[in-house]
Amino acid sequence: MSRIFSGIQPSGELHIGNYLGAVKNWAKLQHQHECIFCIVNLHAITVPYEPAELRSRTREMAVSLLAAGLDPERCTVFVQSMVPQHTELNWIFNTVTPLGELERQTQFKEKAQRQESVMAGLLSYPVLQAADILLYRAELVPVGEDQVQHLELSREIARRWNARFSAQQDYFPEPKPLLTVTRRIMGLDGQSKMSKSMGNTIGLLEDSNSIWDKLRPAMTDPKRVRRTDPGTPEVCNIYQLHKAFSAPATVEHVAEQCSTAGWGCIDCKKVLLESMSGELNPIRERATELRANPGRTDEILRAGAEHSSALAGETMREVKERMGLA
Ligand code: TYM
Numbered sequence: 016m017s018r019i020f021s022g023i024q025p026s027g028e029l030h031i032g033n034y035l036g037a038v039k040n041w042a043k044l045q046h047q048h049e050c051i052f053c054i055v056n057l058h059a060i061t062v063p064y065e066p067a068e069l070r071s072r073t074r075e076m077a078v079s080l081l082a083a084g085l086d087p088e089r090c091t092v093f094v095q096s097m098v099p100q101h102t103e104l105n106w107i108f109n110t111v112t113p114l115g116e117l118e119r120q121t122q123f124k125e126k127a128q129r130q131e132s133v134m135a136g137l138l139s140y141p142v143l144q145a146a147d148i149l150l151y152r153a154e155l156v157p158v159g160e161d162q163v164q165h166l167e168l169s170r171e172i173a174r175r176w177n178a179r180f181s182a183q184q185d186y187f188p189e190p191k192p193l194l195t196v197t198r199r200i201m202g203l204d205g206q207s208k209m210s211k212s213m214g215n216t217i218g219l220l221e222d223s224n225s226i227w228d229k230l231r232p233a234m235t236d237p238k239r240v241r242r243t244d245p246g247t248p249e250v251c252n253i254y255q256l257h258k259a260f261s262a263p264a265t266v267e268h269v270a271e272q273c274s275t276a277g278w279g280c281i282d283c284k285k286v287l288l289e290s291m292s293g294e295l296n297p298i299r300e301r302a303t304e305l306r307a308n309p310g311r312t313d314e315i316l317r318a319g320a321e322h323s324s325a326l327a328g329e330t331m332r333e334v335k336e337r338m339g340l341a
Contacts, residue, residue, distance in 0.1 A: 035259050174189065
C-alpha cells in the first residue's frame with residue numbers, strides 16, 4: 016500500500032476546481048491507501064495576507080474538506096504549521112535545490128508578476144512543497160494539472176538529496192502525481208483555469224441561488240450566438256462541467272440537445288444546476304453540522320497533527336543522522 020500525501024492552501028474557499036481536480040479523488044483514495052492531507056497555511060503566507068482571515072480560512076478549509084468526504088477514521092488531516100518539521104526539512108532541501116530550477120517554475124513567474132515586491136518565500140515555495148511530501152516519504156500525490164511541474168521539482172530534490180546522502184539505497188522515494196480526468200477545470204469565464212485569484216470560481220459550499228447567479232452569465236460555446244445555432248459541446252465549458260457532475264445518460268442527452276439546437280444554453284445550464292445540487296447539497300449540509308460543533312474539528316486537527324508529527328520526527332532523525340547534523 017503506497018503512502019499518499021497532498022495539500023491545499025487555505026487562501027480562499029474550496030472551489031469546484033479544487034474539488035474535481037483533487038479533493039474528490041482524496042475522498043476515494045482514503046479507502047485504498049494510507050493518506051495524509053494537509054492544509055498548507057505556510058504556503059499561504061508567501062503572498063500578502065491578513066492574519067485573522069488566514070486563521071478563519073484555515074478552519075473553514077478543514078470544515079470543507081471534512082464535509083467533502085475526508086473521514087478522520089480513514090485518513091490524517093492536519094494543519095502544516097502544527098508540524099514544525101515541514102520548515103526544518105524545507106531549509107535542508109533549500110541547500111540541494113538549484114536556484115535556476117526555482118526561477119523557471121511557471122507558478123512562481125505568474126505569481127511574482129502580480130506582486131509589487133517578491134519575497135524569497137515565494138521563490139522557495141516549491142521547496143516547502145517537496146518537504147511536505149518527502150517528510151512522509153509519500154510515493155503518490157493526488158493533484159490537479161497545475162501542480163505537475165512542482166512535483167517534477169520534488170522528484171529532482173529527492174534525487175539530489177539521495178545522491179548526496181543516501182548512495183546505498185534511496186531514502187526518499189520519487190513522488191509521482193495522481194491526476195484525474197478533471198485535472199484542469201476552467202473558470203466560468205471559459206478563458207483561464209478556475210482559480211480564486213481570477214475571481215472565476217464556484218465555491219463548493221455555495222447555495223444553489225448563488226451558483227445560478229454565476230452559471231447564468233457563464234461562457235458557453237463562443238460560436239453559438241443565436242438560440243437556433245447548433246452548438247459544439249466539446250468546446251463548451253458548461254458541457255465539461257456536465258461531464259463532471261451529471262449522470263452519463265444526461266451528458267449524452269445534453270450533447271444531443273446542444274448539437275441540434277434543441278436546447279438553448281440556459282436550458283442546459285438549468286440541468287447542470289440540478290446535477291450540481293444533487294452532489295453539493297449533502298456536502299453543504301455536512302458543513303453546517305460541522306460548524307455547529309467546532310470542538311470536533313479542533314480535535315480532528317489535533318489528532319492529525321499528533322500522528323503526522325510522529326512520522327515527521329522519524330524522518331528528521333534519519334535525515335539529520337545522514338547529513339552529520341545529529
Ligand atoms: P492549491 O491550494 O492551489 O489547490 C489545491 C488542489 O486543487 C487543484 N486545483 C485544480 N484542479 C483542477 N482544476 C483547477 N482549476 C484547479 N485549481 C486547483 C490543485 O492542483 C491542487 O491539487 N501548491 C499546492 C498546495 C501544496 C501541495 C503540497 C500539494 C502544498 N504542498 C504537497 C500537493 C503536495 C497548491 O497551491 O494547491
